[in-house]
Amino acid sequence: MRAARAPAFALALALALAFGAARPAAAERLVTGLSEDNVSITASFDGSDILIYGAVKREEPIPGGPRLEVIVTVEGPSAPVVVRRKERRWGIWVNTQAVTVDSAPSFYEVATTGPLGKILSDTEDLRHRISIPRKIRSVGAPQDVTDSQAFTEALIRLMEARGAYELSQGSVELSEQTLFRTDIALPTNLTEGAYETRIFLLRDRKVIDQRSEVIQVRKVGLERLIFRVARDFPVSNGILALVLAALAGWGASVAFRYIRA
Amino acid sequence: MQVYLPIAEVAVNVLVLFGLGGVVGLLSGLFGVGGGFLITPLLFFIGIPPPVAVATGANQVVGSSISGVLAHLKRKTVDFRMGTVLLAGGIAGSTAGIWVFNYLSRLGQIDLAVQLSYVVFLGLVGALMLQESLRSALRDPAAVPAVKRNQHKWVHSLPLKMKFRTSGLYISVIPPLAVGFGVGLLGAVMGVGGGFILVPAMIYLLGMPTKVVVGTSLFQIIFVAGFSTFMHAVTNQSVDLLLAVFLILGGVVGAQVGSRFSGRLRAEQLRVLLALLVLAVCFKIALDLLIEPGELYSLAPVRS
Numbered sequence A: 001m002r003a004a005r006a007p008a009f010a011l012a013l014a015l016a017l018a019f020g021a022a023r024p025a026a027a028e029r030l031v032t033g034l035s036e037d038n039v040s041i042t043a044s045f046d047g048s049d050i051l052i053y054g055a056v057k058r059e060e061p062i063p064g065g066p067r068l069e070v071i072v073t074v075e076g077p078s079a080p081v082v083v084r085r086k087e088r089r090w091g092i093w094v095n096t097q098a099v100t101v102d103s104a105p106s107f108y109e110v111a112t113t114g115p116l117g118k119i120l121s122d123t124e125d126l127r128h129r130i131s132i133p134r135k136i137r138s139v140g141a142p143q144d145v146t147d148s149q150a151f152t153e154a155l156i157r158l159m160e161a162r163g164a165y166e167l168s169q170g171s172v173e174l175s176e177q178t179l180f181r182t183d184i185a186l187p188t189n190l191t192e193g194a195y196e197t198r199i200f201l202l203r204d205r206k207v208i209d210q211r212s213e214v215i216q217v218r219k220v221g222l223e224r225l226i227f228r229v230a231r232d233f234p235v236s237n238g239i240l241a242l243v244l245a246a247l248a249g250w251g252a253s254v255a256f257r258y259i260r261a
Numbered sequence B: 001m002q003v004y005l006p007i008a009e010v011a012v013n014v015l016v017l018f019g020l021g022g023v024v025g026l027l028s029g030l031f032g033v034g035g036g037f038l039i040t041p042l043l044f045f046i047g048i049p050p051p052v053a054v055a056t057g058a059n060q061v062v063g064s065s066i067s068g069v070l071a072h073l074k075r076k077t078v079d080f081r082m083g084t085v086l087l088a089g090g091i092a093g094s095t096a097g098i099w100v101f102n103y104l105s106r107l108g109q110i111d112l113a114v115q116l117s118y119v120v121f122l123g124l125v126g127a128l129m130l131q132e133s134l135r136s137a138l139r140d141p142a143a144v145p146a147v148k149r150n151q152h153k154w155v156h157s158l159p160l161k162m163k164f165r166t167s168g169l170y171i172s173v174i175p176p177l178a179v180g181f182g183v184g185l186l187g188a189v190m191g192v193g194g195g196f197i198l199v200p201a202m203i204y205l206l207g208m209p210t211k212v213v214v215g216t217s218l219f220q221i222i223f224v225a226g227f228s229t230f231m232h233a234v235t236n237q238s239v240d241l242l243l244a245v246f247l248i249l250g251g252v253v254g255a256q257v258g259s260r261f262s263g264r265l266r267a268e269q270l271r272v273l274l275a276l277l278v279l280a281v282c283f284k285i286a287l288d289l290l291i292e293p294g295e296l297y298s299l300a301p302v303r304s
Helices: A002-022 A122-128 A148-161 A221-232 A234-260 B014-031 B036-045 B050-074 B080-107 B110-139 B176-188 B196-204 B211-237 B242-264 B267-288
Strands: A028-034 A038-041 A047-058 A069-075 A077-090 A092-105 A107-113 A165-168 A173-177 A179-186 A192-204 A204-217 B001-004 B010-013 B160-163 B169-172 B297-301
Touching: A028 A192, A028 B211, A038 A092, A038 B211, A047 A069, A047 A204, A047 B196, A069 A173, A077 A148, A077 B010, A077 B036, A092 B267, A107 A179, A107 B211, A122 A148, A122 A192, A148 A165, A148 B297, A165 B014, A173 B160, A204 A221, A221 A234, A234 B050, A234 B110, A234 B211, A234 B242, B001 B014, B001 B242, B010 B242, B014 B036, B014 B050, B014 B196, B014 B242, B014 B267, B036 B050, B036 B267, B050 B211, B050 B242, B080 B160, B080 B196, B080 B211, B110 B267, B169 B176, B176 B211, B176 B297, B196 B211
Parallel strands: A038 A204, A107 A165
Antiparallel strands: A028 A047, A047 A179, A069 A107, A069 A192, A077 A092, A077 B297, A173 A179, A192 A204, B001 B010, B160 B169
16 A cells, blocks of 8 residues: 555646646745744743745746735734823823723734835735734724824834834845845744744735735743743732742841851 | 743833832831832832732732841830731721722722722821821930820720730720721722831820831731732732742842831831831822823723
């Protein structure tokens, strides 16, 4: 039976290639890879650089016309966020209005081969939700807020200031219209979860092929233990925290008496 | 050396944490304040999310208070009986305070309430303390205790009298219970142990001698902050043990050093220093409320 398996595999491969080549829309297709698809957060975690690379696969010569462009996006797990605004009331600055943004990624980086506005059309941006403002979903604002746009802008501004959102135009290197690479720096204040990585191939401001990969970000070792105990055994965690404080307090007292004596 | 904190989800420098813990511990040993009103804003400042900062800050206060109390215990400057009476009032007060806190949260103005009560109480306490201690320090530099004990006040005519031998007082239990209640209430609303209110209240309202006040206040704070840590761990799961370890290690050492110094400084000097510290924090918070902030917007996670 072993002998029969190899020809079967070869047949499957040949079929796959034939179908792949027959896909009409994809005269140029992406082949991609990541330097790491697992990021482990340990106690000494201080950020991580991920290399995202790939090539454009084509059956025919490089077509003429507009240049080939590549956009790479990496996004962290999304969650709703409240954006509050302060106003002066009776002489002091008070939070008055709030808008809840339904979904905002905890991390979002867009790396491109050129200026985003020039290489991507608005329609395509809307469809694939590539640019930072498109990525944030805000359905409705309360009735007393007339300028909800200002709140989304503030969210982006604050996240950019934290290094959580970044648009780095021109940071994807594309050589010979075939090979590309970019480095994405994951910051130290990472949230656990699946980081979706999307790679878009564009020509004439339109997406002609798309791939996605997932980077798993996980706490490991001591970090995982502390996190899980806090979440799963909150009562024990509270007691543990108090015991720890008591022991340390007592320990220091004993140590100092010993030093003085 | 950076360390990634599992609950706070940020990486911070270990030496910074150790230093923060140490400074706050030093103040704790020196003045008998838990340091909650300092550690929490300082943790915000280095980028720890507010819920984690409040909960873990309370845990640190427990550690440094225990360390401080043990140091005071050896000098016999802890009035356990007074501490227990204050604590009884304090637990009742903080239960009421948690209710008030939740009520204000529902109104959506808890941040403002917290900031305003910081300004009002820190300002009041700091100004009173500074004025009184400066006056007594200036009047006679070599003076003996500034607060005259065994003074006859209206509080002495209340019933249920009890003997507090360490403090040298024979007074009704009603004023200490009331003081404990008030401090517990404010502590729960403001997210602090309440030492900075308790210390002056013990000196000026109850007429306790300053050297007993520090140890006794710390004794009471252990339990109030412990209660608060536990509640945060259970309801919000926001106590970061790794953060707590570094802060506590710094804190307990600081508290030991602080309580040693506190034996050397004179009572008036100690009170002038505490008054200045309290006023500085008050001034900072008031400034934040009055000056137009550079960024009008702020972000907060949505609680599920």
